Amino acid sequence: MSEALQLLWTDYTLRNVAAGTAVLGAVSGALGCFAVLRRRSLLGDAVSHAALPGIVLAWLLTGSKAAPVLVAGAGITGWLGAAAVSALARRERIREDTALALVLSVFFGAGLMLLTVVQGRPDASQAGLDTFLFGQAAALVERDVLTMGAVGGVAVLVLALFWKEFKLLSFDADAAAVAGYPVKLLDHLLTLLLVVAVVVGLQAVGVVLMSSLLIAPAAAARQWTNRLGRMVVLAAVIGAMSGALGAAVSGLAPGIPTGPAVVLAATAAFVVSLLFSPSRGLVSRRLRAAARDRRLRSEGDAS
Amino acid sequence: MTPQTEIQLIAVAAAAACALSGTFLVLRRMAMIADAVSHAVLPGIVIAFLLGGGLGSPLLAFGAALSGVATVALVEALQRTKLVKEDTAIGLVFPALFAFGVVLVSRYADHVHLDVDAVLLGELAFAPFERMIIAGRDVGPRALWIAGGALVLNVAAVSVFFKELKLVTFDPALAAALGFSPLLLHYGLMTLVSATAVASFDAVGLVLVVALMVGPAAAAWLLTDRLAVLLPLAAGLGATSAVAGYWLARWFDASIAGAMAVCVGLVFLLVFSFAPRRGLLARRRMLATQRREFAMTLLAVHLAQHEGTVDEADESRLASLHLHLHWDEDRLRRTVRDGLNRGWLRREDDRLLLEDAGRSAARTVFARAWPQGTGTTPHRI
Structure with a gap:
């Protein structure tokens, strides 16, 4: 283990990968809290799948495979996907779950179709695109990490700026509307931040698993506190630790891809929280119930 | 039969099978379960494969269907703790299972032919190459038998349990009061969904399974109020999308699964816009x-x-x-x-x-x- 920690500092590639996934985990952990609290956990899944056609289109139109270009494309169709979900879910007989499933599969199918059309061309540089499916954290270089940090940092900054508004929106949207806040605008802004978190992470963990990084750290953090501020900070920390841990594991055990390793680490954090959180955890709940039973029984004997 | 016809038949059978079980998912607000189940069958497939099942063995299908049902059970167990909401529970369970499956593949199954891309995206174009041989005779592509089997299973299940499914879907409380077990039917339906997903992924891939389960059913529901009409209509719309998708893919020389998902989207959009009573216009x-x-x-x-x-x-x-x-x-x-x-x-x-x-x-x-x-x-x- 100490050897692993040392490698994390000394090995250039591993350090980059770990830093990248940690940044990503922190950003998506913090932003994911709002998705989880607002019961929109699965929107991230739709957004990440909807990003695929954008990535392919961006590359097709610009001919560039530079990360910022692809991320911009991913962001545009990802946001379109989110907009489509909310437009559809408002209609009669189309519930949110249907809208999500429809958008994610159709957008993803469109991306897949485009991708194969592109790949049909005799061009060697196309192969890199399908790494977006599962991500390619191992290919992260220092500049990628800095970009991710900068974009994620802006997103977190916006979150901090509109903290009070977002908080009110998440817990009592009606009150926010009555108080005169531009609820729709805030809603769009929060969705936009979610899209940012998703596209920042795509490169590292891929389309399929990205949604988990929004949900698992937030759901884990939720078990430890009832305060939003603490939850967001805790989710960011859990996300960052899962990211670094996943990267370390996959760096040391060859054959384990980074994305899945990060997701499994975050899920493990959730399971631990679910079981052992002092106030809500299943184990402590069971212990408290047992103690109460004992007390009641002894009181019953005494009387 | 030409390979062309065979591919289209496979796609039509898979689409109709998915639409039938998918209709109940859409009606019961469980569309995202299709997404979860279809992803979560991966570890089941891999484990059964590693246990010596080989691709296409009944063990593989069984393992996959089992992990699909296990996913639903896990999601519901998480929900019952009251510590997470339903959407969060779904979002926690299936990526973890899928990630587990990917790790298993890359750790243990890398040297064999089990490609995550293929599981995810399907390889319909190659389906006619794998033949079903019975008593030395070639009786058609294996995928057609599997997808056809899924269709038969769905038609049988839906028609035998039509009344029960209808009651449990629209009024679970009444169903329970009348002595039907909503739980039993629920898990029966989940088994059907998992089995259908497993049978179809081989031909069309996991992501398309989601499109085929949700899209046609959602479109058909905008066209009718009657379950007895809704089911065949959804199957028909699914089959239409499948055939249209096949030709779209041929035209652009693109992924068949991708083009079919696009056609599912287009069919839905058409119905969504122009449906006689509930359409946008x-x-x-x-x-x-x-x-x-x-x-x-x-x-x-x-x-x-x-x-x-x-x-x-x-x-x-x-x-x-x-x-x-x-x-x-x-x-x-x-x-x-x-x-x-x-x-x-x-x-x-x-x-x-x-x-x-x-x-x-x-x-x-x-x-x-x-x-x-x-x-x-x-x-x-």
Whole structure:
């Protein structure tokens, strides 16, 4: 283990990968809290799948495979996907779950179709695109990490700026509307931040698993506190630790891809929280119930 | 049969099978379960494969279907702790299982032919190459037998348990009171969904399974109110999307699964826009009609209210009527035209008067707003 920690500092590639996934985990952990609290956990899944056609289109139109270009494309169709979900879910007989499933599969199918059309061309540089499916954290270089940090940092900054508004929106949207806040605008802004978190992470963990990084750290953090501020900070920390841990594991055990390793680490954090959180955890709940039973029984004997 | 026909038959069978079980997912607000189950079958496939199942063995299908059902059970167990909401539970379980499956593949199954891309995206184009041989005779592509089997299973399950599924879907409490077990039917349905997903992924890939389960059912539900119509309609729309997708893919030399998902989207969009009663355009038109009707009635009520009063002349003057009603002139002009056409109004010089039909329409409104003997009635009429 100490050897692993040392490698994390000394090995250039591993350090980059770990830093990248940690940044990503922190950003998506913090932003994911709002998705989880607002019961929109699965929107991230739709957004990440909807990003695929954008990535392919961006590359097709610009001919560039530079990360910022692809991320911009991913962001545009990802946001379109989110907009489509909310437009559809408002209609009669189309519930949110249907809208999500429809958008994610159709957008993803469109991306897949485009991708194969592109790949049909005799061009060697196309192969890199399908790494977006599962991500390619191992290919992260220092500049990628800095970009991710900068974009994620802006997103977190916006979150901090509109903290009070977002908080009110998440817990009592009606009150926010009555108080005169531009609820729709805030809603769009929060969705936009979610899209940012998703596209920042795509490169590292891929389309399929990205949604988990929004949900698992937030759901884990939720078990430890009832305060939003603490939850967001805790989710960011859990996300960052899962990211670094996943990267370390996959760096040391060859054959384990980074994305899945990060997701499994975050899920493990959730399971631990679910079981052992002092106030809500299943184990402590069971212990408290047992103690109460004992007390009641002894009181019953005494009387 | 040519490979072309075979591919289309496989796709049609898979699409219809998915649409049938998917309809119940859509009706029961469980569409995202399709996404979860279809991803979560991966570890089941891999484990069964590693246990010596080989691709296409019954063990593989069984393992996959089992992990699909386990996913649902896990999601529900998480929900029951009350520590996470349903959407979060789904979002926690299936990525973890999928990630686990990917790790298993890359750790242990890398040297064999089990490609995560193929599981995710399907390889319909290659399906005709794998033949089903019975007693030395070639009886068609294996995938066709699998997808056809899934279709038969779905048709059988849905028709045998039609009444039960209908009851549990629309009124679970009544179903329980009548002695049907909602839980049993629920898990039966989940088994059907998992089995269908497993049978179809081989041909069309996991992501398309989601599209085929949700899209046709959602579109068909905009077209009918009856479950007995909804099911075949969804299957038909799914099959249509599948065939259209095949040709779209041929045209562009693209992924068949991707093109089919696109066609599912297009079919849904068409129905969503043009469905006779619940489509976007129909809704728009209905709304516009209601607006005009309402405006006309309001005008009639206004005129009736002031009929025979001292300010009648003032309140019915065409030039200033829009001010009394807080309308713009355009709206007044259109409404007056509607009223004249309907025979509710007539013009006298610069004034607008009610005909009998208009007056009785206004009375109906009053009667509805103030039924006899309740509270204040308007003083006139």
